[in-house]
Amino acid sequence: MSITADTLRGYTDTIILTQLMRGDSYGYEINRQVQRRTGGAYGFKEATLYTAFRRLEQSGLITSYWGEDGPGARRRYYTITAAGKQFWEERSREWEETRTLLNALLALEVEHESD
Amino acid sequence: MSITADTLRGYTDTIILTQLMRGDSYGYEINRQVQRRTGGAYGFKEATLYTAFRRLEQSGLITSYWGEDGPGARRRYYTITAAGKQFWEERSREWEETRTLLNALLALEVEHESD
DNA sequence: ACGATATACCTCATCTGTCAATGTATATCA
DNA sequence: TGATATACATTGACAGATGAGGTATATCGT
Numbered sequence: 001m002s003i004t005a006d007t008l009r010g011y012t013d014t015i016i017l018t019q020l021m022r023g024d025s026y027g028y029e030i031n032r033q034v035q036r037r038t039g040g041a042y043g044f045k046e047a048t049l050y051t052a053f054r055r056l057e058q059s060g061l062i063t064s065y066w067g068e069d070g071p072g073a074r075r076r077y078y079t080i081t082a083a084g085k086q087f088w089e090e091r092s093r094e095w096e097e098t099r100t101l102l103n104a105l106l107a108l109e110v111e112h113e114s115d
Numbered sequence: 116m117s118i119t120a121d122t123l124r125g126y127t128d129t130i131i132l133t134q135l136m137r138g139d140s141y142g143y144e145i146n147r148q149v150q151r152r153t154g155g156a157y158g159f160k161e162a163t164l165y166t167a168f169r170r171l172e173q174s175g176l177i178t179s180y181w182g183e184d185g186p187g188a189r190r191r192y193y194t195i196t197a198a199g200k201q202f203w204e205e206r207s208r209e210w211e212e213t214r215t216l217l218n219a220l221l222a223l224e225v226e227h228e229s230d
Numbered sequence: 231a232c233g234a235t236a237t238a239c240c241t242c243a244t245c246t247g248t249c250a251a252t253g254t255a256t257a258t259c260a
Numbered sequence: 261t262g263a264t265a266t267a268c269a270t271t272g273a274c275a276g277a278t279g280a281g282g283t284a285t286a287t288c289g290t
Contacts, residue, residue, distance in 0.1 A: 007209055018222070028237065028238050038219060048277055055275095073239065097156070099218075102214075104153060106207055185267080188268065
């Protein structure tokens with residue numbers, strides 16, 4: 001985990017929703033996918049992950065149900081709602097914008113880089 | 116201000132340091148430069164800005180001194196220290212990495228985008 | 231049979247950064 | 261004289277991340 005969570009604070013929800021856009025999943029699996037997709041560079045702390053699920057469910061962005069057991073204990077599966085998909089779209093666009101802004105704000109060079 | 120600060124939470128210090136890498140400056144001016152560089156899309160709230168100065172100074176990343184008055188009230192100028200420059204280097208590298216990770220984590224498409 | 235390990239979920243107290251609200255003071259201009 | 265821009269500062273509230281602690285099941289080697 002070479003990246004501290006504070007540098008992507010606020011993106012936890014969107015990262016989780018991105019995984020759920022691909023289909024229902026559960027906490028442990030979502031975290032494994034995040035780790036795989038970042039080459040092991042990032043993974044959620046458990047407390048971060050599960051408090052995010054509570055937050056997202058209470059906001060109506062996801063719903064949940066108990067699924068069948070795997071090789072470990074029981075799994076709680078999550079489904080992204082229509083509101084969740086809309087929220088994901090907004091946040092994705094916002095990320096594009098934020099990325100552009102930070103590129104501009106953290107560059108020492110003179111103005112006008114395209115991105 | 117179309118971008119909420121929560122999406123770049125944690126970058127306040129680095130943004131301020133970037134401005135100070137160009138030379139000494141003071142709060143009001145730094146904020147104006149941030150607004151100009153983002154085409155008005157982002158600016159610090161005053162409380163955020165001044166609490167950041169306290170934090171940075173206490174961490175030894177900047178020093179300050181009272182400068183001459185401008186058209187308004189007196190100005191407190193800030194100087195980036197050697198430790199501040201080193202911190203800025205680290206954070207800049209970390210931003211590159213975070214950008215790559217978030218691009219990967221927020222993309223629905225299949226793997227292997229270069230950036 | 232037993233212990234280690236991986237799977238899987240959960241909560242709470244604490245810490246940190248952001249910000250609304252509020253306050254002070256000076257210079258300019260109509 | 262009052263509005264506006266410049267300029268700095270503090271405080272209480274809030275929200276997200278996390279360390280530390282907990283529960284439970286399945287597998288695998290010895």
